[in-house]
Amino acid sequence: MTRLARMISVGVDVLRGFGLVLLVSRLLHATGDYQVTVLDKSAAYLKVLAGEGIATAEVDSENKAALVAGIRGKDAVVNALPYHLAINAAEAALECGCHYFDLTEDVAATKAIMEMSKSAKTAFMPQCGLAPGFIGIVAHHLAKQFDEVRDVQMRVGALPAFPTNKLKYNLTWSVDGLINEYCHPCEAIHGGEFISALPLEGLEHFSLDGTEYEAFNTSGGLGTLCETWAGKVRNLDYKTVRYPGHRDLMKFLLEDLALAGDQEKLKDIMRKSMPATMQDVVLVFVTVSGMKNGQLLQEVFARKIFADRDVKAPLSAIQITTAAGICTAVDLFREGKLPKSGFIRQEDVALPDFLANRFGKAYEQLRQVQSIA
Numbered sequence: 001m002t003r004l005a006r007m008i009s010v011g012v013d014v015l016r017g018f019g020l021v022l023l024v025s026r027l028l029h030a031t032g033d034y035q036v037t038v039l040d041k042s043a044a045y046l047k048v049l050a051g052e053g054i055a056t057a058e059v060d061s062e063n064k065a066a067l068v069a070g071i072r073g074k075d076a077v078v079n080a081l082p083y084h085l086a087i088n089a090a091e092a093a094l095e096c097g098c099h100y101f102d103l104t105e106d107v108a109a110t111k112a113i114m115e116m117s118k119s120a121k122t123a124f125m126p127q128c129g130l131a132p133g134f135i136g137i138v139a140h141h142l143a144k145q146f147d148e149v150r151d152v153q154m155r156v157g158a159l160p161a162f163p164t165n166k167l168k169y170n171l172t173w174s175v176d177g178l179i180n181e182y183c184h185p186c187e188a189i190h191g192g193e194f195i196s197a198l199p200l201e202g203l204e205h206f207s208l209d210g211t212e213y214e215a216f217n218t219s220g221g222l223g224t225l226c227e228t229w230a231g232k233v234r235n236l237d238y239k240t241v242r243y244p245g246h247r248d249l250m251k252f253l254l255e256d257l258a259l260a261g262d263q264e265k266l267k268d269i270m271r272k273s274m275p276a277t278m279q280d281v282v283l284v285f286v287t288v289s290g291m292k293n294g295q296l297l298q299e300v301f302a303r304k305i306f307a308d309r310d311v312k313a314p315l316s317a318i319q320i321t322t323a324a325g326i327c328t329a330v331d332l333f334r335e336g337k338l339p340k341s342g343f344i345r346q347e348d349v350a351l352p353d354f355l356a357n358r359f360g361k362a363y364e365q366l367r368q369v370q371s372i373a
Helices: 018-031 043-050 064-071 083-096 107-119 134-143 175-183 246-256 263-273 317-334 351-356 360-364
Strands: 002-007 034-040 055-058 076-079 099-102 123-125 148-160 186-190 193-197 204-208 211-217 233-242 280-292 295-306
Touching: 018 034, 018 043, 018 317, 034 043, 034 064, 043 055, 064 083, 076 083, 076 317, 083 099, 083 107, 083 123, 083 175, 099 317, 107 123, 123 317, 134 148, 134 280, 134 295, 134 317, 134 351, 148 211, 148 317, 175 246, 175 263, 204 280, 211 246, 280 317, 295 317, 295 360, 317 351, 317 360, 351 360
Parallel strands: 002 034, 002 076, 034 055, 076 099, 099 123, 148 233
Antiparallel strands: 148 280, 186 193, 186 233, 204 211, 211 233, 280 295
């Protein structure tokens, strides 16, 4: 039986913070295959989990010494802290000899974790969520089917099912992560060469199932795919999907009003003025083209995952997909289907293994979103 330490942070959005942690903890705990301990600095949050029979410990995750003491003796750490605390958590896991899994989308944090994993005897697997995470697993799986890969396009969006404001957006996950991906350079491969693209650029439009969308560059979604496919693909990129008009308004806020230089103010504005929603939809759209058996072909993977409107325990689509990603990664590692040590890339996960996993099956859920019952 694996002893799993679960680390979370208070002060992030409820949808990304406590709601997600509660779901991941419940999923792993319910299997009976894991001994789950949740670390948090909020006694109120921990009380809820303790009431369900899940072990807890009150720990300030920003205090590294306290964090080390809390995870020492555990086999693995699953980190759902904000991206700026990922390195701190990974260093604590390294010091304690724990395996490490996280949800960070931050490129700099991932590179730092990759570097520290070189001296580790345990496994380090960051970016186990939706994007980066599942999206990279899908793209890698499709691309491997070709004799020669030309273009790999990844498009992901976590969107309100019922957009009502000018931005056509509601908070569905961490505001910190959202603004981070809108403000940092974006990795890509263009013409066979690695490039750093500007965020919010590369605007395109497409439709799926009769709904119009836009997509544009954002940071972090590619994970390690640029390194994995360097020299083997002509074009490879990742873009975030939104409803039309969102990108232009975000550029106005970040560039014209110069809020890119005062991100805390923008986060505060969004938290106070933009309602969160549990009625969301996650869109996953991957297109790969290339040569196969002497013919130019295209393969597409498309999914829409909707919120679960259970009255007693509603779950948003982004909670479902993110929890499925990291729980599946941990579960496949426990089953011996991933490397036992060192840095584990998302593309080390076989897509058939992921979708067959008890947690990964969430990506087969295609029910339409419903209003409150």
